[in-house]
Amino acid sequence: MEDKPVYQRVLLKLSGEALMGEMAYGTDPERVRAIAEEVGAVAQRGVQVSIVVGGGNIYRGLSAAAEGMDRATGDYMGMLATVLNAMTLQDALEKTDVATRVQLAIPISEVAEPYIRRRAIRHLEKGRVVIFGAGTGNPFFTTDTAAALRANEIHADVVLMAKHGIEGVYSADPRKDPNAEFIPEISHREALTQGLAVMDSTAFALCMDNNLPIVVFNMAGGDNINRIVSGERVGTLVRT
Numbered sequence: 001m002e003d004k005p006v007y008q009r010v011l012l013k014l015s016g017e018a019l020m021g022e023m024a025y026g027t028d029p030e031r032v033r034a035i036a037e038e039v040g041a042v043a044q045r046g047v048q049v050s051i052v053v054g055g056g057n058i059y060r061g062l063s064a065a066a067e068g069m070d071r072a073t074g075d076y077m078g079m080l081a082t083v084l085n086a087m088t089l090q091d092a093l094e095k096t097d098v099a100t101r102v103q104l105a106i107p108i109s110e111v112a113e114p115y116i117r118r119r120a121i122r123h124l125e126k127g128r129v130v131i132f133g134a135g136t137g138n139p140f141f142t143t144d145t146a147a148a149l150r151a152n153e154i155h156a157d158v159v160l161m162a163k164h165g166i167e168g169v170y171s172a173d174p175r176k177d178p179n180a181e182f183i184p185e186i187s188h189r190e191a192l193t194q195g196l197a198v199m200d201s202t203a204f205a206l207c208m209d210n211n212l213p214i215v216v217f218n219m220a221g222g223d224n225i226n227r228i229v230s231g232e233r234v235g236t237l238v239r240t
Contacts, residue, residue: 006231009048009124011156012039013147013199016056016085017164018219025057027088036092038225039129043098047229048124050154051131052147053089055081075139079106082143086133087111099128105137105146117153124154144203152210159212160228161199162219168236169196169216185237198238213239 018035021028043049058081069077086102093100101123102112113119115132123130135146151159169191172180183196188208191198198204198216207214217224217235228234 003230005045005047005229007047007157007229009050009154009156010042010158010160010229011050011052011147011151011154012160012162012225013144014051014053014089014162014219015143015164016054016058016081018162019053019085019088020057023057027057027085032088032092033095034222035219036089036096036098038223040093040096040098042225042229043127043129045226045229046127048127049129050120050124050150050156051086051089051129052143052150053082053085053131053133054143055079055085057081058084072139075135075141079134079137082135083108083111083133086131089131093129099126100131101128102131102133105132105134108134120150121154141202142200144199145206148199148203148206148212151212152206156212158228159207159214160225161214161216162225163216163235164219166216167218169198169238171196173197183236184233185239188238188240191238207238208240211240213237 019027019032021031039049055078083104090100090102103115103120104112105115107114120130132146132150135141135143136149147159167182169183170180171183174180198214215228215235215237224234
């Protein structure tokens with residue numbers, strides 16, 4: 001019998017790259033299916049799950065076209081990429097019989113409902129997974145910031161920062177520095193002082209100012225989300 005979840009409401013931040021698998025860009029159906037099954041298993045335990053997904057897997061294929069483009073225009077293109085990923089993830093979740101709603105920060109009424117904070121909370125209370133797309137709806141803000149903002153708005157217990165091929169937070173980039181040390185737990189302020197790349201600075205400040213814990217972990221673990229909500233120490237815990 002599984003332990004009672006220690007987190008009742010979580011926000012999962014997925015990078016667009018997490019949906020690529022081994023592809024150069026685009027979406028790997030098998031990878032998306034695996035993520036949907038893992039999220040579905042957690043939702044079926046009674047944990048209220050919301051998701052913010054990036055768009056790097058799609059935008060990477062557009063990067064040449066976007067070169068030299070106005071920053072705001074490029075950011076809006078990135079927002080639309082996250083909408084595509086949100087719809088892909090919704091379809092995969094619903095195929096595993098998990099009720100899912102997509103809410104967008106920019107209105108596309110034929111595709112999904114607009115982001116309304118109280119409605120999002122109500123969906124979560126009804127056991128539906130809620131996917132937040134289109135970032136914050138504003139240029140110059142990353143999907144990390146969207147994740148921190150939405151997590152605070154819906155009163156999430158924790159932000160789960162899923163990384164691709166990295167176990168958590170290190171003293172340096174482990175892909176560049178073989179001597180980088182893994183950090184199992186650190187405070188927000190220590191991470192900020194040491195300049196550790198947990199998430200972008202605006203998003204991190206939102207979490208720190210509101211005492212919102214962050215768990216940075218490897219999404220490729222297979223069952224890591226389930227283990228985290230059960231109280232197991234997975235990846236790096238960042239808290240006040």
